[in-house]
Amino acid sequence: MSKNNIKEIIKEGLNRSRRNNVTFLTGAGVSSASGIPTYRGSDGIWIKGTKFYKPESFGTFKHFKNNPDEVWQYTFFRKKMFAEALPNESHYDLVAIENILKERFQLITQNIDNLHQRAGSKNIFEIHGNLREMRCSDECSKEVYEIPSKISFKDYDEDLTTEEKELLVCPQCDKVTRPNILWFDEYYNERNFKIHTTLKIAKNTSLMIILGSSGATNLPNSLVQQTIKYGGSVIDVNMEDNNFTENFKDKKRFYSYRGTVSEFLKDFLNEI
Known part of the structure; x- marks a missing residue:
């Protein structure tokens, strides 16, 4: 047009x-x-995957339930990427x-x-x-929490420390928290x-x-x-x-x- x-x-x-x-x-x-990087372009995240994950698996809640530490590690790698980028x-x-x-x-x-x-x-x-927020992965309440700023950004191969993992526990039920983002096997809600x-x-x-x-x-x-x-x-x-x-x-x-x-x-x- x-x-x-x-x-x-x-x-x-x-x-x-x-x-x-x-x-x-x-x-x-x-x-x-x-x-x-975009998600579905020729160089996109869901096209190329990452060092650890394949696109069809890592962007799901099912994958998180089986690999919470890995997903959180990748989350802090992405937070580093976002923090280093400028509008x-x-x-x-x-x-x-x-x-x-x-x-x-x-x-x-x-x-x-x-x-x-x-x-x-x-x-x-x-x-x-x-990626500013997290919530209980077990949905024990409707509370949303700020992701602790004490946790450092990560490189691809840099694991979370024991102390950092403890900061990612739900304060109400002690289950692991999750990033407050929408994954492929989830539904939109209000x-x-x-x-x-x-x-x-x-x-x-x-x-x-x-x-x-x-x-x-x-x-x-x-x-x-x-x-x-x-x-x-x-x-x-x-x-x-x-x-x-x-x-x-x-x-x-x-x-x-x-x-x-x-x-x-x-x-x-x-x-x-």
Whole structure:
């Protein structure tokens, strides 16, 4: 689709007086410019795996139950990767857009790397959780805890110490805790992953913009479907076709923008 047509769609979405949220749905492609690997790209985590795990197994609760120490070790390796990364231009452009649109701005992210927050975004809904928090793996309560900062970041082959493992025990039942993230064999819920809140946001969205997500999980597709169902428009910003394209290519209010996230956001800022 041409840039002129995209501009018209943006103008239409911005000028609606009802159900006029402007919602950004972000995936790993937004953080790739910060040096964080994507999940399903040619170099993605789920394509290549890791030194210890294969993609089909390590991203599951079943694997965690059998290998909690290994999964926690890998978690602290990823936390190190995230801490060493810096927010990129697209993260800061989204902050600028939020400052202009104010309460109309909604940011729904699949990313667990905390880069949106570090850039300064405020109105964020993390539908895949984050690596700041942990909760009881036995779900003995609804409590969510901060991951202890006393535990050092890890290299690939660096194990947790006995003292560090003790810090990862649920304070209420003494079972091992788990990262507060969504694994492949789990389901979205409201408590941890804001399924109902984000569906309501999508229902009241005049313009949804997908940035760097392949649409390989259920809730992002449901959000797009909800926006279109209630009269909103969706622009998929990606370098190539993906699951969203396949699922919504026949919908009248679904549009594709093939280019970089950074390029699109600069154009969007110029429009508003």
